[in-house]
Structures are given as C-alpha cells and as structure tokens.
Amino acid sequence: MPDFFEAIPMALWLEDYSALHAQFDRWRAEGVTDLRSWLLQDRDRLRHCAGLIRILRVNRQALSLFGARTQSELMDRLADVLRDDTFEGLAGELDQLWRGHGGFHSQTVNYTLDGRRLDLSLKAVALADDERPWDRILVAMEDVTPLQEARRRAQASARDAREFFQQAPVSLWVEDFSAIKLLFDELREQDISDFRTFLDVHPDFIDRCLQEIRVIDVNDYTLQLFKAESRDQLIERMSDVFREESRDTFAEQLIELWHGRLFHQKEVQNHTLAGDALHIHLQLSVFQGHEEDWGLVLVSLTDITARKKAEAYLEYLGKHDVLTRLKNRSYFVDELGRLQRKRAPLVSFIALDLNNLKLANDEGGHAAGDDLLRRFGEVLSKAVDRPGQSARIGGDEFVVLLPGFDEAATRLVRDNIDSLIDLNNQYYGGIPLSVSAGEVTCRNPDALEQALKDADQSLYADKRRYYSTHERRR
Numbered sequence: 001m002p003d004f005f006e007a008i009p010m011a012l013w014l015e016d017y018s019a020l021h022a023q024f025d026r027w028r029a030e031g032v033t034d035l036r037s038w039l040l041q042d043r044d045r046l047r048h049c050a051g052l053i054r055i056l057r058v059n060r061q062a063l064s065l066f067g068a069r070t071q072s073e074l075m076d077r078l079a080d081v082l083r084d085d086t087f088e089g090l091a092g093e094l095d096q097l098w099r100g101h102g103g104f105h106s107q108t109v110n111y112t113l114d115g116r117r118l119d120l121s122l123k124a125v126a127l128a129d130d131e132r133p134w135d136r137i138l139v140a141m142e143d144v145t146p147l148q149e150a151r152r153r154a155q156a157s158a159r160d161a162r163e164f165f166q167q168a169p170v171s172l173w174v175e176d177f178s179a180i181k182l183l184f185d186e187l188r189e190q191d192i193s194d195f196r197t198f199l200d201v202h203p204d205f206i207d208r209c210l211q212e213i214r215v216i217d218v219n220d221y222t223l224q225l226f227k228a229e230s231r232d233q234l235i236e237r238m239s240d241v242f243r244e245e246s247r248d249t250f251a252e253q254l255i256e257l258w259h260g261r262l263f264h265q266k267e268v269q270n271h272t273l274a275g276d277a278l279h280i281h282l283q284l285s286v287f288q289g290h291e292e293d294w295g296l297v298l299v300s301l302t303d304i305t306a307r308k309k310a311e312a313y314l315e316y317l318g319k320h321d322v323l324t325r326l327k328n329r330s331y332f333v334d335e336l337g338r339l340q341r342k343r344a345p346l347v348s349f350i351a352l353d354l355n356n357l358k359l360a361n362d363e364g365g366h367a368a369g370d371d372l373l374r375r376f377g378e379v380l381s382k383a384v385d386r387p388g389q390s391a392r393i394g395g396d397e398f399v400v401l402l403p404g405f406d407e408a409a410t411r412l413v414r415d416n417i418d419s420l421i422d423l424n425n426q427y428y429g430g431i432p433l434s435v436s437a438g439e440v441t442c443r444n445p446d447a448l449e450q451a452l453k454d455a456d457q458s459l460y461a462d463k464r465r466y467y468s469t470h471e472r473r474r
Contacts, residue, residue, distance in 0.1 A: 008310050011066075011142075012058065012138065012141070014056045014058070015136075016134075016135050019052040035095050039091045050087070055078075056136070058071055065118070067116075077113055085109045089107060090108070092104070097134075103124045106121075107120065107144070108122060122141055122142075123142075124138065125315070128318055146170055165219050170301065171219070171303075173215060175213055176215075176294075176296065177295075195258040199254070206247055206251050225303060226270075227273050237273055240271060249266055249269075263286070264283075266284075318330065321377075324376065326381065327391040329394070332389075332391035332401065336452070344404075345443060346404055346443055347404075347442050348405040349400065349402070350399065350439045351439075351452070351459040352399065353436050353463060354376060356432065359431060364430070380400065384413060388413065398435075407441045411439070438458025438460070438462055439458065440452075
C-alpha cells in the first residue's frame, strides 16, 4: 500500500476510527437508534465524535491540497481546516458507518491553511483488520470546488453567467427538456401513476425522451473533455457519447423528474469521441423560472475517472492480498459466513502451508520469501477455478474453499496444485516451492468451522512428516 498511498493522484487520509466504533457500541446499548437526528440535536455530540478520530497519515496530494508543508503542520492546524460548517457533512458520514456500510460517501466543506474554502467529495472505506474494527479508515478526497463555485456563481449573477459558462473548468450543458415535460403530461392525463413499471413495459419511451432533448449550448471544457473538435461534431455524434449502457441511468433520471425532483445527482458512464470511457458525476437542475415547462436545464458533468479507479483499487485491497493477488483473510471469513448462512450442503477445504519460507528468508532475505509467496500465488490462481476460491489467510498459510466439491473432485484440485508446483520449480531456479496440505470434505452445514479445523490438523500432520523426512535427508 505505501506506493499506492503516495502515487495515487488524489488526497488520501489514513485515519483511526476505533474509538468511535467503541462509542457507537455504548450509544446502541443506551438505546440510540436514529444516530443522525440524535447527533444534530446537540452539536457537542458531533464535536465529541470528531475528537475521537485519530489521523495516522496523509499523502503528498493532501498536503498540497490544503497548502501544508508537512503532516505535522497540517495536524497542528486542524482547527483551521475543520470549521463549524464541516459538521453537517460529518453527521451523514457517521450515520453511514452506524448503519454498517463499511465506509461512507459524502460532500463536505474544509478550508486550506490560508483560509480558502474547499468543497470536497469524500469516499471512505474501512480496511480489513482482525484486531480492532475501524482502526484503519482510508479517506479519498476529490476537490469539487470548481463545480460548486460554478453553481453558486451561476445562481448569484445572471449577468456574468455567459462568461463564466464558457470559462468554467467543468463540463456544462444547457438543454431544453420541454418536449419531455409534454410527454410526461400526456402520460398523467392517461392516469399513468407507476412510471417505473411503465418504463419496464415501454422501454422505447426512454429512447423517445432521449431524442426529444434539445442541446442549446455546451461550454469549451465540454469539447475538451469529450475530445470533440466542435459543438456540432459533438451533437452529431451523441450516440458515441451516450451508448447503450447509458439508457439505464437516463431512465433513473426520468424517474427522478417524474417525481418532481428537479435537482438530482447521478454517477454515469459516458465515452469520448475517441472511444475512451469516462466516469462522470452528473448534476441536473432545472433553471429557476422554468420549473413548469423545463425549457432550460443545466447539466453539469465532472470527470471522476481517477476517483473511480481509486475506488476500484480500494475495493480490491479490501478483498485481496496484494503480494499474492489471491483473496485475503477478510474475504475468506466473509465467504465462509455466507456459506454457513446459505447452509451449503457440500463444501471442501484444502489447507496449505509453505514449507521453505523460513529457509528462503534466512538465505535470501524477505525479498526471497516474498518471491516464494508470489510463486505460490501464481500456482493457486491457475490451479483453482470457480466456484473454488483461494485465499492467503496468514503469513505462509493458505486455504482453498471448494463449495460443491466432493472428495474425488477435491483430490483432483490437490493433484493439479502438485503438478503446477512441479512445473513452477522447473521454470524458477533457487529454493524450490514446496507445501504441506490437508483436505477435508464437509456435508454438514453446521460443521463448516470444525471441518476447517480438521483440515488444519491434517495439514499439521503432513508438515510434521515433511520436516521429519527433511531432517533425515539432511
């Protein structure tokens, strides 16, 4: 994670929320149910929660964003960064954690050390940890100040709107939705009330609405973002920008409008005219004075492609061991729990342990040991196919989870692992790859954990035989 933490082009904060987790447990025991409302009743409760959060580390992008020279300087001046208008967003973030989301997504306001306001979009994920819950929360920050300033300035000064429209560093579209409003009125006259069901039955209505949108203008940044040479070229090739996968998100926008939500936000995927995928944060708002006819609509598009890549990597980190690229212990525990809840009637386990890891570390250092672990990761990734899953659950400990596999099928997987180990050793020089293993098949949904323990015991017996033979040969 260190390389990722510093290299990702976003501000990252690594924070410890474990004291907050303990506080939540106490409040639940005291009968608190609606955390958000309870916190907003007394701002001192929010300040107390903020005081329980401990910041472990920030990256260079975060220092640059807030205008700090060092992490110590930023930490010493947190009171300048986090002001009273931060707490409204904090209540929503804490409520998402309270409800078990495993992270949060919100918009908030912070300030740079020189006093400049920052509008931020936050995405946080709790990294897996077996010791203390929430002791590592990774928070990614995206600066959306230009977008929010665009909205504030456009609303505050119609006189300057045109100039700002062209110069705004976000993609802005002015569109006419009045034909869609007329189509909606016709449906209401036909007593259509369940609009979502109507769209399911008449999907062609979505395409008709798309065709009825009239683009009045786009700004210069839009042409840059979508790699268009001119406004006319962009409009002529709209089918390249909004492909088939965009229909579902557009349908959700129509549903929002049907229910009278004239301002809404969505995350959508578009494409440039060159074919590149763009992840977009879309904001749609009907201009004041046009609420009845939808004749003027402002659509703001912010490129969040970098953020989505960061989110995908955060999700990967939560389920994978970075060194071997196999699933990690957290994923394995969750999957085992899922099989227990599902009451899977047949599950097999293969517990595995590297034999030569200590020798590799002693002779070649940890780099040699890591290389051995990577090699075994390659073996398991090739030897085990779905629905089987391979996971590294400890330093040199691995397990293969095989739902629906009986003894014979499990033995075939074990033989495949052994064959690929032999092939791997022929390809790589140095310390040979060798494992001890134990396998168990379980047909009792209530005994999965005991079956895993039995596989471990079989593994330990195999390991004792290996080292006994190894010592005799020496």
